[in-house]
Amino acid sequence: MRVLVYDCSAGISGDMNLAALIDLGADRDILERELSKLNVHGEWKLECRRAAQAGIHGMRVDVLAHEHGHSGHSHEHHHRTMADIRRIITESGLPDAVQKTALSIFSLLAEAEAHVHGTTPDQVHFHEVGAVDSIIDIVGAAICLDLLRADAVFTGPVELGGGRVTCQHGVMPVPAPATALLARHFQSTLNGTPHEATTPTGAAYIAAVAQPAPSPLSGRITASGYGIGHREGLPLPNILRVMLVETEEQDTATERLTELCANIDDMTPEQTAYLAEKLMEAGALDAWQESICMKKGRLAFKICALCLPEHADRVRTAFFRNSSTPGIRQYDACRHILRRECSTVQTRHGTVGVKTSFMNGRPHHRKAEFEDCKALAEATGLPLEECQMMGLFPHDDHDESRQDSL
The missing domain is CATH 3.10.20.300 (mk0293 like domain)
Structure with a gap:
């Protein structure tokens, strides 16, 4: 198997990710040819150059964009809706796999922004991530993934950063609201560096395409790519590393899971069956009931649900909403799976x-x-x-x- 392993210990942004994937071996000529299929109503140029930080050499990418409105005047950001983004991608003629990856990233961004602003994903107006440079970063990353032919993408903990960031809505604490919501999908660290280490675009990419790296992960590192950021003089060098690892096909895999359970003695069998259905709808991989005898000799049910860690919040909410229990126990679990x-x-x-x-x-x-x-x-x-x-x-x-x- 060919797997990509992300080292986001210094964070991830859209431009650093695209740079790392190019440095890893994604063909730049093919990338630019595919990106030219996007109709974004403006001129853009992909500028790639070698750069270094802390003695580490890699690739730095800048998208030089000049957008035009209907009047022909340029402006810094074009505010696009999810429908606009979807149309740009689906009408591009890019391969289905590339379109699916890019749309999944934008969909997660839209969901996060909608939650922050109290609206729906289709009504969200993208500001920074609706600009040409962000569209190129996201679609370009999807193209690179297709070119690199990876079977899976893994990541370790993602550094989110600290301090404050200035965005369209003013000065915000790090992580930005959308980034904080997207970080529910992966393990993260905070305050490792006094700046925004992970942007909403970078967080959405990891949330959409990556899964937690298995421990241990055995294989042979065949290539490494380094995306060099623009910030210097930081406690953590502004670098993203992506490794291409050739692993042997394994008969078993290890998966980290979360188990939630509660003892219930005041619900009918029909109600507990309904609860199990709702737990599955919320993202549980399995839900089951065990007959138990509680204190005072009362017969009862132990209701259990197994889910991925990133789905634990949703499953827990469904547990409370559809049961009489005032408390839920939560445990870390490990599942070994045959191929x-x-x-x-x-x-x-x-x-x-x-x-x-x-x-x-x-x-x-x-x-x-x-x-x-x-x-x-x-x-x-x-x-x-x-x-x-x-x-x-x-x-x-x-x-x-x-x-x-x-």
Whole structure:
């Protein structure tokens, strides 16, 4: 596997990210050719040059942009809505994967800005991130990811910075409100440097494409890219590092999770079943009930939910909103997962999805997708078990007389 590993210990911004990906090996000529497909109603130029900080040499990128309004006069920032951004990207002719990545980044930004300003994502007017330079930073990063052909993107903790930042709405404490909301999606550190180390654009990129780096992560570092920022003389050098790591295909992976649970003795079984549904809707990977006996000999339920750490806030809110419990316990959990592959098989009566897990490099367990088998059973009148067997053994001979009766 080819994975990108982000070292954001000094933060991340849109221009530093694009610079690091170019320095890592993304073809600049192809990048500029693809970016030229964007219709942003203005002139822009991608300026890339070698730079250094603290003795570390890398790439520095500036987007030199000159936008025009309808009157032909230039202005510093073009205020665009999410609909404008979506139209620019979807009408560009860029590959579907690039469009999907870029739109996911902008969508997270829109959600964060909408929350801050008390509006909806579609009604948000992007200011700084609606300007040509930010559009180029985000779409350019999506193009670079496609060019580098990485199978996954990992990150360690992201430094957010400290102090204050001046933006469209005045002077704000660091992290900026949108950045603080986006930081719910990843581990972060604060006050490592007295400036805005991570911008909303950088935070949205990490939130959209990266997952926590597994520990340990074994493999071979085949390349490193350094994005050099514009600030100097700081406690942390203004540098973003991205590494390309070749890892061996592993049969097992380790995933950090959060478990939330509560003991409840005053809800009916129907209510607890409804609670489990709402926990799943809020982002729980699994939700279950355990029968327990509480103090005073009362029979009760222990309701549990398992989720990714970044979804814990939503799941906890659903827990309180849909149950009578005044308190919820929360634990860190670790899940070990066998490598799985999904495939489809063609039976005489239709297609069935099959999941195969692997152990020690060999197939360990195969399971036909229940919903596919259920649909097959309802369509044909065959027993569910027989449809499941057809999914696992599609080439086996079956009773011809039974086929003739269908």
